[in-house]
Amino acid sequence: MTPKAIAGTKRKVKPSKPVARKKAKTAHLSVDQLPWKSVARPREAHASGSFDGMLELEEVSGVEVVYEETEAGKIVKFRVAGEVTVNQEMDTTGQERDVPAIVDEPAVESSTSPAPDTAAQADVIVVEDSIRFDAETMLPEWSRFSLHQQLAKALYAQHFTRPTPIQAEALPLALSGRDVVGVAETGSGKTLAYGLPILDHLLKHASTAGPTTKERRPVRALVLTPTRELALQVSSHLNACLNPVDISSAAVKEEEHDPELPAVGSKENNKGKEKGKGKEKKTGDAPKKRYGPPPVSVAAIVGGMSAQKQRRILSRGIDVLVATPGRLWDIIQEDDELAGQIEQLRFLVLDEADRMVETGHFAEMENILRLTLRQNKDDEIEPEPATELRAGDEGVGEAEDDKAGVKDGEMQTFVFSATLSKELQKNLKKRSRPIKNKKGKPASTLDDLLMRLDFRDSTPAVVDIAPEGGVVATLQESKIECLANDKDAYLYYFLLRYPGRTLVFLSSVDGIRRLLPIMSLLEIPAFPLHSQLEQRQRLKNLDRCAVPSVSSVPLTCSITYPLAFRFKSSPHGVLLATDVAARGLDVPAVDHVVHYQVPRTADAYVHRNGRTARAARKGFSLLMVAPDERRIVRALMGSLKRDEDEIPEMPVELYLLDKLKARVQLARDIDTAQHRVRKEKHEKNWLREAAEAMEIELDSDLEAEEQGSAPTKAQRKASDAKVASLKAELKSLLEQPLVARGVSTRYITSGAVSIADDMLAGTFHETMLGLKKAEAGSDLVASKKRKSKLKATVKKEEFEEWEGIAE
Numbered sequence: 059m060t061p062k063a064i065a066g067t068k069r070k071v072k073p074s075k076p077v078a079r080k081k082a083k084t085a086h087l088s089v090d091q092l093p094w095k096s097v098a099r100p101r102e103a104h105a106s107g108s109f110d111g112m113l114e115l116e117e118v119s120g121v122e123v124v125y126e127e128t129e130a131g132k133i134v135k136f137r138v139a140g141e142v143t144v145n146q147e148m149d150t151t152g153q154e155r156d157v158p159a160i161v162d163e164p165a166v167e168s169s170t171s172p173a174p175d176t177a178a179q180a181d182v183i184v185v186e187d188s189i190r191f192d193a194e195t196m197l198p199e200w201s202r203f204s205l206h207q208q209l210a211k212a213l214y215a216q217h218f219t220r221p222t223p224i225q226a227e228a229l230p231l232a233l234s235g236r237d238v239v240g241v242a243e244t245g246s247g248k249t250l251a252y253g254l255p256i257l258d259h260l261l262k263h264a265s266t267a268g269p270t271t272k273e274r275r276p277v278r279a280l281v282l283t284p285t286r287e288l289a290l291q292v293s294s295h296l297n298a299c300l301n302p303v304d305i306s307s308a309a310v311k312e313e314e315h316d317p318e319l320p321a322v323g324s325k326e327n328n329k330g331k332e333k334g335k336g337k338e339k340k341t342g343d344a345p346k347k348r349y350g351p352p353p354v355s356v357a358a359i360v361g362g363m364s365a366q367k368q369r370r371i372l373s374r375g376i377d378v379l380v381a382t383p384g385r386l387w388d389i390i391q392e393d394d395e396l397a398g399q400i401e402q403l404r405f406l407v408l409d410e411a412d413r414m415v416e417t418g419h420f421a422e423m424e425n426i427l428r429l430t431l432r433q434n435k436d437d438e439i440e441p442e443p444a445t446e447l448r449a450g451d452e453g454v455g456e457a458e459d460d461k462a463g464v465k466d467g468e469m470q471t472f473v474f475s476a477t478l479s480k481e482l483q484k485n486l487k488k489r490s491r492p493i494k495n496k497k498g499k500p501a502s503t504l505d506d507l508l509m510r511l512d513f514r515d516s517t518p519a520v521v522d523i524a525p526e527g528g529v530v531a532t533l534q535e536s537k538i539e540c541l542a543n544d545k546d547a548y549l550y551y552f553l554l555r556y557p558g559r560t561l562v563f564l565s566s567v568d569g570i571r572r573l574l575p576i577m578s579l580l581e582i583p584a585f586p587l588h589s590q591l592e593q594r595q596r597l598k599n600l601d602r603c604a605v606p607s608v609s610s611v612p613l614t615c616s617i618t619y620p621l622a623f624r625f626k627s628s629p630h631g632v633l634l635a636t637d638v639a640a641r642g643l644d645v646p647a648v649d650h651v652v653h654y655q656v657p658r659t660a661d662a663y664v665h666r667n668g669r670t671a672r673a674a675r676k677g678f679s680l681l682m683v684a685p686d687e688r689r690i691v692r693a694l695m696g697s698l699k700r701d702e703d704e705i706p707e708m709p710v711e712l713y714l715l716d717k718l719k720a721r722v723q724l725a726r727d728i729d730t731a732q733h734r735v736r737k738e739k740h741e742k743n744w745l746r747e748a749a750e751a752m753e754i755e756l757d758s759d760l761e762a763e764e765q766g767s768a769p770t771k772a773q774r775k776a777s778d779a780k781v782a783s784l785k786a787e788l789k790s791l792l793e794q795p796l797v798a799r800g801v802s803t804r805y806i807t808s809g810a811v812s813i814a815d816d817m818l819a820g821t822f823h824e825t826m827l828g829l830k831k832a833e834a835g836s837d838l839v840a841s842k843k844r845k846s847k848l849k850a851t852v853k854k855e856e857f858e859e860w861e862g863i864a865e
């Protein structure tokens with residue numbers, strides 16, 4: 059096969075095996091040397107159950123498989139898209155044959171990012187644009203950062219037209235070599251705020267950083283995250299910025315977004331320069347794919363991954379390693395080379411640093427951080443007095459003084475979270491030791507941990523743009539004050555009244571185990587997520603509630619995702635979760651967060667709420683408050699410097715709630731009856747199995763006792779009948795329509811409330827007849843108005859009824 063001429067090639071890379079160069083047009087490599095590409099999965103794909111526990115996915119594309127009959131047996135040939143042909147010869151028994159390696163000259167995309175000279179890295183598809191990409195005009199809001207062309211294209215392709223506020227504040231600092239402590243609201247794009255400077259540096263220095271063929275690519279950046287899910291998410295978020303991008307299809311998508319934008323190649327577009335939009339210039343026909351080494355690689359190494367896979371990833375070389383501290387420390391202990399690389403890091407990131415200490419990773423974190431300390435004490439810089447940067451401050455983005463910033467080639471440190479206390483930020487910046495308690499210990503474990511960071515910057519820049527009180531502008535909060543026993547009914551009401559993807563936070567695994575069967579009996583599609591589930595099941599359940607968001611689907615990438623990569627979308631999915639899901643997870647389009655139990659800390663409240671209202675989307679949170687939790691709410695709001703009455707109360711149609719309470723009670727009765735039977739069976743089996751395992755015979759008295767306490771056949775029959783009758787009763791209740799007070803379903807235009815108009819307008823509620831279809835947030839606004847009118851007329855004492863119950 060003859061490779062096609064490579065049009066527009068700016069630079070050619072020497073073949074990794076010079077002997078074979080130009081002797082043939084084909085490459086004979088082992089399976090591992092095929093151009094495997096780590097698939098940058100959409101963020102929610104970390105949740106994909108379709109992967110059955112696979113935490114990393116690689117694919118090889120553009121490879122044609124050809125079978126040839128030869129005298130020696132059947133040969134399998136892998137033909138790679140016209141540029142390189144990779145032959146893997148096998149006989150019919152599947153034995154690989156040793157064929158000399160011959161590699162064609164791969165093309166690289168840009169002269170600014172020459173690729174390392176290594177065959178192991180010849181595994182990325184380079185897309186030659188059919189239109190010219192001009193960052194200045196196509197992505198003007200990012201142009202001041204002069205990001206590497208690849209990153210600009212990726213941002214364009216993902217329709218990230220402008221930086222988010224934290225990105226706008228942190229990028230200039232990080233790009234100019236400062237250490238940065240970034241605090242910004244949940245879902246505000248912190249990952250790219252630290253990720254883009256790292257990738258930009260690595261892409262721009264790819265030529266000098268390139269190792270030789272035999273060397274393992276050294277880890278240049280380490281991102282530590284508290285959970286596996288978050289590590290996988292960060293890795294795929296960063297990989298999405300490195301994926302080859304086909305700008306022509308990105309431009310087409312852009313047009314879909316903005317109807318005013320002329321079609322690529324249209325007359326208007328060709329006049330683009332004058333019009334100011336659609337300035338891309340067509341330079342050819344369909345985009346061309348070619349193969350070249352990846353200038354930068356990002357991968358996650360987390361618990362649950364096979365050792366073999368881990369070794370393969372590491373041996374191939376990772377520039378940006380995203381890891382959880384526990385697993386990373388395990389590997390470091392057995393891998394001196396990796397330990398050496400961690401000592402030489404160019405970037406260190408702590409994402410959600412405050413959670414890291416909560417999850418009990420303190421010891422591993424401490425060990426890893428110790429590796430990043432400077433060996434030579436003389437290198438340490440005297441800390442400067444602190445000056446805090448706020449959005450809008452002059453001088454943001456410029457070095458505060460001549461000494462600020464890290465020396466060339468030294469490690470830059472980024473610490474990001476949505477919740478880092480002001481006191482801690484100040485201490486970090488001044489690098490002063492935290493205030494100690496009476497026993498001489500630091501004020502908090504987090505203080506202690508962060509004080510172990512060896513910032514190379516004399517004055518790490520602190521960018522704190524977290525909103526006052528931790529509330530994201532697009533989030534609407536609400537609360538329901540009710541008895542603890544009524545929470546199931548109120549939750550059920552909320553889920554029926556406001557269908558949507560809902561994340562319900564409970565404080566214990568037992569709570570989830572109790573609620574799950576009740577929800578299931580009430581036909582609510584609920585899934586559990588907690589630490590006692592297997593990782594695979596956790597990811598699967600998360601997936602069930604996730605759908606791809608527009609920004610996360612690689613619409614413009616030249617790589618097509620495998621078919622298995624389908625999402626089980628469930629627009630009304632309900633996830634019953636503990637705080638395992640509270641931090642960092644970017645599950646797109648979560649409509650509501652419900653705090654079934656009041657969180658114990660203000661940070662937990664902020665992070666739980668942060669699972670909705672992400673990336674400037676609207677979101678809604680509901681706090682369910684039992685009388686004994688009011689005290690906690692008061693303290694929680696106090697520590698956020700807010701007034702507890704600020705959170706408006708959710709309106710509830712009490713007439714319908716009563717009907718739902720009856721259903722919930724039945725579901726509980728059924729569950730209790732079934733649970734009793736399950737428990738009896740379990741206990742009986744347990745005793746037998748334990749006796750069998752110990753090879754002992756059950757004491758005859760014990761057996762008799764067991765026989766005596768065990769339900770008789772008649773009793774079992776009676777209990778089965780009871781469950782069946784309760785189930786039938788519940789079924790009939792579930793079949794009955796929920797009709798609001800005063801509504802006549804027989805004569806829809808009559809009755810105190812006519813539903814005819816709503817039916818004609820299509821605004822009627824499908825499950826709750828008589829109510830209008832509404833978003834939780836809009837109902838809240840309406841009820842707020844209603845309440846303020848009422849307030850003018852009704853005596854204050856009447857509103858204080860609740861207070862009476864609470865005290």
Ligand SMILES: Nc1ncnc2c1ncn2[C@@H]1O[C@H](COP(=O)(O)OP(=O)(O)OP(=O)(O)O)[C@@H](O)[C@H]1O
Pocket residue numbers: 217218219220221222225242243244245246247248249250475476609641642643644668669672673
């Ligand atoms: N400039 C941008 N424009 C539009 N969307 C963006 C931009 N940058 C990031 N996003 C999207 O915003 C979402 C949230 O980003 P990210 O997960 O980084 O938030 P975060 O601040 O780290 O949140 P958390 O504190 O909850 O971890 C992601 O889906 C991401 O793709």
